[in-house]
Amino acid sequence: MENSTKKIHNHTGTLIACEGISGCGKSVSIRELSDFLNSQGHCVHIAEWNSNKKIRSLVKYLYSKKLLNAFNYSILQWIGFLKDYYTCILPLLKKNYIVIADRYIYTGLNRDKVNGTTCKIGRMVLKLVRIPDIVFFFDTNPDICKTRIKMRNKELFHTNKDIHNNSSLKDKELYYLKQMRIEYVKYFENPEKTMNTNLVHIINNNCHMNEYVKDYIEQKQCEIHESQVYNGTNGM
Numbered sequence: 001m002e003n004s005t006k007k008i009h010n011h012t013g014t015l016i017a018c019e020g021i022s023g024c025g026k027s028v029s030i031r032e033l034s035d036f037l038n039s040q041g042h043c044v045h046i047a048e049w050n051s052n053k054k055i056r057s058l059v060k061y062l063y064s065k066k067l068l069n070a071f072n073y074s075i076l077q078w079i080g081f082l083k084d085y086y087t088c089i090l091p092l093l094k095k096n097y098i099v100i101a102d103r104y105i106y107t108g109l110n111r112d113k114v115n116g117t118t119c120k121i122g123r124m125v126l127k128l129v130r131i132p133d134i135v136f137f138f139d140t141n142p143d144i145c146k147t148r149i150k151m152r153n154k155e156l157f158h159t160n161k162d163i164h165n166n167s168s169l170k171d172k173e174l175y176y177l178k179q180m181r182i183e184y185v186k187y188f189e190n191p192e193k194t195m196n197t198n199l200v201h202i203i204n205n206n207c208h209m210n211e212y213v214k215d216y217i218e219q220k221q222c223e224i225h226e227s228q229v230y231n232g233t234n235g236m
Helices: 026-039 053-064 070-094 105-115 120-126 142-151 172-188 209-234
Strands: 014-019 044-048 098-102 134-139 198-203
Touching (some): 014 070, 026 044, 026 098, 026 134, 026 209, 044 070, 053 070, 105 120, 198 209
Parallel strands (some): 014 134
């Protein structure tokens, strides 16, 4: 990971998104980054994807009644994301917090794609929310991710019925993880979709997030200070 020239966003607060397939290892790195930034005197908040308890309960209920499909699951996820964004993420950014998103809009976009539902809602939501200052894409081998998920005694949840019903697939969970990785890579390799952010591609957790973020924040504070001095001089 190189500390090359970065795109500096001059708006209030700093938004950092961490993305990757389930089991990629981002959550541990997020906690370490949060602890580091707190030690540097910054106000930090970790925003978790799908954290709304009411929506999670509704998803579980629909799933138990076999009423959950890719479309209504997608709608519920986007409702939860927008609620978190407007009631938590955006207000904290306006207070100059550093918000670390443990999954952001890219999760919903790529899950919709793999689950086989329309991506129209996600594309509309994309126009409403702020693009992150930095996106860390944890590109971890799906085999490693599957092993980690199993070690946690967790089941991989998704709503792709074609995968669930495909008897020829020997390892459906691994197949789903691989499909998710393919969509993430395709998305983040498209310069039109990443031109407004600083994308950091992390291979198998080989990263130095703390240094990268520290460097970005220092550059951002420097540019904002220079801009304020320049505007103040012009106003004399």
